[in-house]
Amino acid sequence: MSILTKKSEEFLFSYLNNASPTGFEAAGQKLWLKYLKPYIDTYKVDNYGTVYGIINPEAEYKVVIEAHADEISWFVNYIGDNGFINVIRNGGSDHQIAPSKRVNIHTKKGMVDGIFGWPAIHTRRGEKEESPKLNNIFIDVGAKDKQEVLDMGISVGCVVTYPDELFVMNKKFYVGRALDNRMGGFCIAEVARLLKKNKKKLPFGLYIVNAVQEEVGLRGAQMVANTIKPNVAIVTDVTHDTHTPMLKPAQLGDIKAGNGPTITFGPSVHNILQDLIIDTAEKNKIPLQREATSRNTGTDTDAFAYSNGGVPSALISLPLRYMHTTVETAHKDDVENVIQLIYHTLLKIEKNHNFKYL
Numbered sequence: 554m555s556i557l558t559k560k561s562e563e564f565l566f567s568y569l570n571n572a573s574p575t576g577f578e579a580a581g582q583k584l585w586l587k588y589l590k591p592y593i594d595t596y597k598v599d600n601y602g603t604v605y606g607i608i609n610p611e612a613e614y615k616v617v618i619e620a621h622a623d624e625i626s627w628f629v630n631y632i633g634d635n636g637f638i639n640v641i642r643n644g645g646s647d648h649q650i651a652p653s654k655r656v657n658i659h660t661k662k663g664m665v666d667g668i669f670g671w672p673a674i675h676t677r678r679g680e681k682e683e684s685p686k687l688n689n690i691f692i693d694v695g696a697k698d699k700q701e702v703l704d705m706g707i708s709v710g711c712v713v714t715y716p717d718e719l720f721v722m723n724k725k726f727y728v729g730r731a732l733d734n735r736m737g738g739f740c741i742a743e744v745a746r747l748l749k750k751n752k753k754k755l756p757f758g759l760y761i762v763n764a765v766q767e768e769v770g771l772r773g774a775q776m777v778a779n780t781i782k783p784n785v786a787i788v789t790d791v792t793h794d795t796h797t798p799m800l801k802p803a804q805l806g807d808i809k810a811g812n813g814p815t816i817t818f819g820p821s822v823h824n825i826l827q828d829l830i831i832d833t834a835e836k837n838k839i840p841l842q843r844e845a846t847s848r849n850t851g852t853d854t855d856a857f858a859y860s861n862g863g864v865p866s867a868l869i870s871l872p873l874r875y876m877h878t879t880v881e882t883a884h885k886d887d888v889e890n891v892i893q894l895i896y897h898t899l900l901k902i903e904k905n906h907n908f909k910y911l
Contacts, residue, residue: 555889574644576623578623607760624731625877643712645877649685657713661706667694668693717730722882736871747892748896756903762777785866787895794874807842808872814887815843819850837893852868
């Protein structure tokens with residue numbers, strides 16, 4: 554039986570369908586905070602837009618559960634005299650999927666529709682076809698020249714997002730853009746809801762953090778870690794389902810959507826906290842997969858772990874197909890198991906829990 558309510562799923566769809574590009578996360582953060590407010594005691598917003606709800610704000614011992622709120626996008630970088638627009642990345646946007654995609658250009662005059670154009674197949678001749686690259690993809694807004702583009706309100710620096718919306722495939726998979734990682738923001742909000750619903754009293758302060766600017770270097774997490782100064786951090790993000798065509802599990806790890814969230818082994822992950830999570834999964838019969846990283850995790854885990862002289866941190870990840878595309882795909886069971894794993898782990902953490910090795 555699903556732990557999600559009708560209200561939960563309505564929030565999920567509205568939240569993931571809303572644009573939240575890196576550096577421009579405010580609209581999505583407002584939606585997230587509105588949903589979270591009934592389940593927390595108070596909240597704070599930092600100077601760059603990271604939002605965090607707090608349960609037991611008076612407690613000295615602080616536990617963070619965290620996800621990031623931003624999605625990949627593009628910046629208008631150049632407007633040609635012919636009215637076509639060139640872009641640069643805002644985060645890890647994939648240039649190969651761009652041709653033929655519809656886009657929304659965010660301007661002070663409102664949203665402008667556009668498309669990534671591409672030469673028709675009939676016109677591409679020669680032994681080797683040119684593939685999409687950052688220096689040849691372009692946006693068409695139907696303008697006759699540069700001045701018409703400017704008159705629309707489009708200027709260098711306008712952010713560009715994809716309008717693709719969330720849907721359910723085969724009753725089992727959520728599919729859409731920005732599951733990385735607003736699905737994580739949804740999960741931690743649901744943890745707060747379950748704590749309230751089940752009347753659980755935590756012996757510590759819980760900080761439910763939805764950080765900005767992860768896609769450009771973990772920047773939001775770096776800032777908020779130094780503000781909160783937590784004692785423990787549990788981060789959730791996405792990882793790769795390695796069982797789709799063209800991927801090699803022997804190189805990338807053996808992770809499959811539908812088989813449960815993953816726990817990551819790596820230098821920034823605290824072994825004692827990790828063992829607590831694994832033990833929690835086993836005792837609550839929550840399926841759990843394992844993966845390893847040789848240096849950093851590439852997630853906000855690293856920002857928390859190496860802040861404030863070292864914060865015991867761990868990473869719980871949602872297996873995802875087709876990351877950084879408009880059809881990111883996650884199994885519904887995995888989403889619910891991420892929620893359950895974080896929820897039950899919090900119930901295992903004691904007041905002033907000792908995570909020291911010696």
